[in-house]
Amino acid sequence: MTVGQDFEAGNVICGSQTDLQTSVSSGNSYTVGAAGTITSWSFHNGIDALPGLKLKVARPEPGGGYVFVGEATAGTQNLHALNTFPANIPVQAGDIIGISVGSPFGHCGTNTSGDTFDQFNGDPSLNAPVSPDTSGSFVRYPVMATVTTPDAMPGTVPTPPSNAGQRAVAFTKCKKKASAKAKAKKHMKCVKKASLLAG
Numbered sequence: 001m002t003v004g005q006d007f008e009a010g011n012v013i014c015g016s017q018t019d020l021q022t023s024v025s026s027g028n029s030y031t032v033g034a035a036g037t038i039t040s041w042s043f044h045n046g047i048d049a050l051p052g053l054k055l056k057v058a059r060p061e062p063g064g065g066y067v068f069v070g071e072a073t074a075g076t077q078n079l080h081a082l083n084t085f086p087a088n089i090p091v092q093a094g095d096i097i098g099i100s101v102g103s104p105f106g107h108c109g110t111n112t113s114g115d116t117f118d119q120f121n122g123d124p125s126l127n128a129p130v131s132p133d134t135s136g137s138f139v140r141y142p143v144m145a146t147v148t149t150p151d152a153m154p155g156t157v158p159t160p161p162s163n164a165g166q167r168a169v170a171f172t173k174c175k176k177k178a179s180a181k182a183k184a185k186k187h188m189k190c191v192k193k194a195s196l197l198a199g
Contacts, residue, residue: 003097004030004144006082007110009046012139015105018056018120020066020098020132021141025114028144031096036149038089041072042082043099044142045107049077052102054123055087055145059095065131068124069095087145097145112140 004021005028021030041055053074058066070089077083100123101108117139118132 001033001036001147001149002028002144003032003147004028005140005142006042006044006144007140007142008044008080009107009142010110011107012109012111013105014050014099014101014108016101016103016122018098018100018123019108019139019141020056020058020096020118020120021115021143022096022118022135023116024140025112030098030141030143032091032093032147034147034149035092036090036147038070038072038087038091038097038145039148040084041087041097041143041145042084043074043077043144044082045077045079047079048106049079050074050099050101050106050108051104052100052123053077053106054100055085055089055143056098056100056124057089057091057095057145058098059092061129065129066096066118067129068126071100071126091147097143099141099143109139109141111138113138115140117141 005024024030038057043053055072056068057070058068060066070091072085072087072089074083075085098117099108102123114137116135116137119134119136120130121133124130
């Protein structure tokens with residue numbers, strides 16, 4: 001499952017801040033749809049690399065605000081390219097992804113119509129309730145995360161249906177043929193054929 005969107009960062013500048021993409025007017029959502037684990041994430045750089053770039057994952061609180069439940073630091077950022085980095089962040093349905101950018105600044109997003117975000121000063125700590133310092137609109141951030149859900153994990157191979165019933169019927173036919181014809185050779189040939197059926 002992919003959360004977020006891929007496009008090259010445009011003319012929006014970020015510095016010493018964290019932004020969560022709370023909604024988008026079109027395309028893939030930035031909100032996790034089902035519980036699982038973020039196993040990788042990507043950011044599509046534009047004309048520059050972002051200082052201290054991180055993926056940030058926040059969980060909305062029932063009474064308002066958020067708790068940041070995970071983060072992953074970016075590695076080398078190639079310009080004008082989608083850069084992908086490893087992660088291992090357990091998530092729940094409703095968690096929201098975003099980015100954190102350090103100082104001084106870098107191009108981090110693109111102006112849009114109808115998109116919204118919540119912004120925090122600096123890089124909020126994990127597992128502590130926090131409220132956004134401001135909320136805004138008309139900006140979209142080029143960040144994506146791959147969420148692996150439990151039903152996508154390797155499982156046991158289903159057991160094929162048993163042919164035991166078919167085999168029993170085949171053996172019964174062998175007995176009938178043997179008694180009717182009283183020929184041991186044909187009987188053994190029939191038994192051998194029946195035994196080849198998978199159990």
